[in-house]
Amino acid sequence: MAIEDYLAEFTERDWQELDSGTLRVAMIGLGWWTMEEAMPAVEDSEFCETTAVVSGSEDKAARVRDENETVEVALTYDELIDGEAVDAYDALYVCTPNAYHKEYVEAAAEHDKAVLCEKPLEATVERAEDLVAAAEDIPLMTAYRMQTDPDVRRMRELIHEGAIGEPVAVEGHMTQTMLDVVSDDVDQWRVDPDKAGYGATVMDLGIYPLNTARFVLDAEPVAATAMMRSEHQAFSKVPDEHASFTVEYADGTTAAYTASQNAQLSGRFSVIGTEGELTIDPIFLGQTPQTLTLRRGDRTVEIDSGRRDMMGSEMTEEFDYFADRVLREEPIGPDGQHGLDDMYALKAIYDAAETGERVTVE
Amino acid sequence: MAIEDYLAEFTERDWQELDSGTLRVAMIGLGWWTMEEAMPAVEDSEFCETTAVVSGSEDKAARVRDENETVEVALTYDELIDGEAVDAYDALYVCTPNAYHKEYVEAAAEHDKAVLCEKPLEATVERAEDLVAAAEDIPLMTAYRMQTDPDVRRMRELIHEGAIGEPVAVEGHMTQTMLDVVSDDVDQWRVDPDKAGYGATVMDLGIYPLNTARFVLDAEPVAATAMMRSEHQAFSKVPDEHASFTVEYADGTTAAYTASQNAQLSGRFSVIGTEGELTIDPIFLGQTPQTLTLRRGDRTVEIDSGRRDMMGSEMTEEFDYFADRVLREEPIGPDGQHGLDDMYALKAIYDAAETGERVTVE
Numbered sequence: 001m002a003i004e005d006y007l008a009e010f011t012e013r014d015w016q017e018l019d020s021g022t023l024r025v026a027m028i029g030l031g032w033w034t035m036e037e038a039m040p041a042v043e044d045s046e047f048c049e050t051t052a053v054v055s056g057s058e059d060k061a062a063r064v065r066d067e068n069e070t071v072e073v074a075l076t077y078d079e080l081i082d083g084e085a086v087d088a089y090d091a092l093y094v095c096t097p098n099a100y101h102k103e104y105v106e107a108a109a110e111h112d113k114a115v116l117c118e119k120p121l122e123a124t125v126e127r128a129e130d131l132v133a134a135a136e137d138i139p140l141m142t143a144y145r146m147q148t149d150p151d152v153r154r155m156r157e158l159i160h161e162g163a164i165g166e167p168v169a170v171e172g173h174m175t176q177t178m179l180d181v182v183s184d185d186v187d188q189w190r191v192d193p194d195k196a197g198y199g200a201t202v203m204d205l206g207i208y209p210l211n212t213a214r215f216v217l218d219a220e221p222v223a224a225t226a227m228m229r230s231e232h233q234a235f236s237k238v239p240d241e242h243a244s245f246t247v248e249y250a251d252g253t254t255a256a257y258t259a260s261q262n263a264q265l266s267g268r269f270s271v272i273g274t275e276g277e278l279t280i281d282p283i284f285l286g287q288t289p290q291t292l293t294l295r296r297g298d299r300t301v302e303i304d305s306g307r308r309d310m311m312g313s314e315m316t317e318e319f320d321y322f323a324d325r326v327l328r329e330e331p332i333g334p335d336g337q338h339g340l341d342d343m344y345a346l347k348a349i350y351d352a353a354e355t356g357e358r359v360t361v362e
Numbered sequence: 363m364a365i366e367d368y369l370a371e372f373t374e375r376d377w378q379e380l381d382s383g384t385l386r387v388a389m390i391g392l393g394w395w396t397m398e399e400a401m402p403a404v405e406d407s408e409f410c411e412t413t414a415v416v417s418g419s420e421d422k423a424a425r426v427r428d429e430n431e432t433v434e435v436a437l438t439y440d441e442l443i444d445g446e447a448v449d450a451y452d453a454l455y456v457c458t459p460n461a462y463h464k465e466y467v468e469a470a471a472e473h474d475k476a477v478l479c480e481k482p483l484e485a486t487v488e489r490a491e492d493l494v495a496a497a498e499d500i501p502l503m504t505a506y507r508m509q510t511d512p513d514v515r516r517m518r519e520l521i522h523e524g525a526i527g528e529p530v531a532v533e534g535h536m537t538q539t540m541l542d543v544v545s546d547d548v549d550q551w552r553v554d555p556d557k558a559g560y561g562a563t564v565m566d567l568g569i570y571p572l573n574t575a576r577f578v579l580d581a582e583p584v585a586a587t588a589m590m591r592s593e594h595q596a597f598s599k600v601p602d603e604h605a606s607f608t609v610e611y612a613d614g615t616t617a618a619y620t621a622s623q624n625a626q627l628s629g630r631f632s633v634i635g636t637e638g639e640l641t642i643d644p645i646f647l648g649q650t651p652q653t654l655t656l657r658r659g660d661r662t663v664e665i666d667s668g669r670r671d672m673m674g675s676e677m678t679e680e681f682d683y684f685a686d687r688v689l690r691e692e693p694i695g696p697d698g699q700h701g702l703d704d705m706y707a708l709k710a711i712y713d714a715a716e717t718g719e720r721v722t723v724e
Contacts, residue, residue, distance in 0.1 A: 168604050168625040171535055171618070175634050225587035225720070227608050227616045242530050244608040244616035246589050254589045254606035256533070256618035263530040264639045264657060268632075272537055277626045295626060356720030358587070 010305040011150040023323035026052035026089035029096035041315030047323035052089040081107045097189035099123035102131040114139040114326040121339035123197030128343040132336040141332040142339030148317035156216040164273030170255035172209025172269040174284045178261035198350040201240040206259035208284045219251035221345040226353035372667040373512040385685035388414035388451035391458035403677030409685035414451040443469045459557035461485035464493040476501040476688040483701035485559030490705040494698040503694040504701030510679035513654045518578040526635030534571025534631040535620035536646045560712040563602040568621035570646045581613035583707040588715035
């Protein structure tokens with residue numbers, strides 16, 4: 001294949017089979033991510049439309065409805081659960097604090113709606129198990145946006161084609177200054193264990209390299225070691241303002257990861273193999289450009305596919321992928337079980353930090 | 363300060379006080395590192411000269427003597443220990459398998475010579491303790507070449523000046539294909555525990571980010587967790603063909619490290635702080651160019667100081683630094699105790715991998 005063809009095809013949707021159709025989405029939770037990332041992504045999407053918005057605040061929901069042409073109904077959480085205006089949407093995008101995911105997924109199951117649920121799937125393993133059980137008869141996707149990121153998909157292909165030989169080690173980090181990024185007070189749920197679950201940082205950021213490696217290696221996490229610490233008083237109720245941890249995957253590959261909610265905004269992800277190395281830098285950060293680099297011996301290829309201009313955001317890809325599967329009534333991966341599997345790994349990482357022991361994912 | 367002044371001063375020797383002088387060095391061990399890195403570095407140096415070469419093979423020593431104008435004497439190890447031609451050199455550069463360091467340092471102490479001893483200091487903690495005790499009355503430097511690397515020294519300054527706020531996390535890796543790089547059969551000592559000590563990879567490569575962080579943070583390693591594995595039959599006697607490990611430093615910073623003796627040649631080192639990030643990429647790899655990058659918020663400075671052309675190799679800096687301290691009879695850092703401290707940390711890392719527990723450095 002000529003390199004110009006490769007570049008031209010780089011951001012093509014290797015997953016798309018749908019020709020036309022519209023999935024009407026209800027946005028559950030109107031925090032900064034929904035407002036600044038998810039709703040604009042749906043606006044850019046081919047197969048989705050936001051037709052309902054749901055918030056704890058009736059006023060906020062009404063205001064967002066009035067400001068967005070496609071939105072027909074504004075609901076409170078209770079109204080959603082009660083099945084009000086249930087014909088106004090086909091699917092729920094759940095972007096509330098982790099510990100509220102379950103009840104909205106249960107409501108979706110009750111009203112026979114599809115769900116795109118943010119990661120981590122819930123606050124605890126037990127609640128995530130209940131969530132997945134509740135969604136048995138509806139389409140449920142866990143919202144791992146990196147799995148529809150073209151750079152990540154090309155990295156995965158390259159690994160599977162043998163471009164770096166056998167994968168040996170993964171290195172990745174995601175760090176941000178949460179207190180700056182997440183300006184809305186409401187979002188301080190991330191440092192409240194009742195709402196966030198096991199912690200603030202590995203749950204929210206560490207999950208990115210954890211799951212991206214799982215996707216590109218096609219191997220499950222099997223064990224973890226971890227070090228965590230909290231110093232800033234905002235993190236006094238959670239163990240992990242900062243975290244460094246290792247993960248072993250089922251193919252034998254081991255990974256060294258870094259995550260922080262109180263550090264310079266940064267993300268990088270590398271897979272080192274016996275014959276090469278693949279890096280995406282930066283990665284995980286939303287609206288920045290990304291470069292995919294393949295090194296093999298002393299040869300290097302760097303690809304900036306211009307994906308950001310073409311795509312708006314990864315969430316556009318993710319929403320259209322979700323619609324493609326839901327509208328065609330085809331199975332979705334990453335599904336609820338996939339999200340639940342990560343919950344077991346997250347639990348193992350937190351247990352490893354607490355006990356100081358290598359913990360097996362169970 | 364103007365940026366052009368900063369760049370001009372970047373590679374200046376902030377440690378040099380010597381005006382003139384020559385330290386006559388005996389090379390102990392004529393493996394590939396001594397031949398391809400150390401001897402050329404001394405040839406480029408201002409204050410060192412190789413005047414003696416020492417090998418297990420009389421023929422090899424004689425051949426190297428004949429091929430190098432400054433070399434006056436060729437000795438076997440036994441002749442060195444017996445004090446033959448002891449007036450032909452002032453200092454020993456010890457670059458043998460780890461488990462032989464002690465006897466040459468003891469010989470140096472016997473003959474009142476200074477020593478530049480390769481890292482890790484010895485094969486085990488106990489032997490390293492004996493080595494340091496034996497060297498009580500002679501100048502002993504542990505050969506951490508990154509500590510005289512201008513990029514690393516500027517990174518250290520920037521951290522201490524607050525350029526990245528408070529350091530939060532360190533990420534680093536060093537990987538190579540040992541079986542290709544180390545072509546000489548003799549060098550397979552790295553996979554022989556009797557000669558290498560606790561293992562092949564963290565001892566030889568993992569020590570680079572481990573010690574570089576210690577230097578730039580000015581903080582001691584206090585605890586470790588680790589995952590190691592060996593698959594290739596060449597590594598059947600050691601636990602660590604590959605390793606992923608975490609280290610906590612005394613300032614609270616935690617680190618996630620990767621090392622492999624059977625992977626793509628690669629090295630990178632980042633310190634992420636509350637307000638910025640410093641990266642040297644590539645790093646640790648000898649004769650490649652390096653770039654130091656400072657990111658602070660959304661601003662980035664990248665510096666390639668052209669150091670390779672100016673300096674030959676880090677070992678030139680290291681040898682001249684060693685000569686500067688020895689000839690002026692000033693204390694040397696990193697000294698033997700510094701190297702011994704890393705031995706305790708290395709032992710903790712190997713113990714952590716074996717037990718699956720977080721191990722305190724003692």
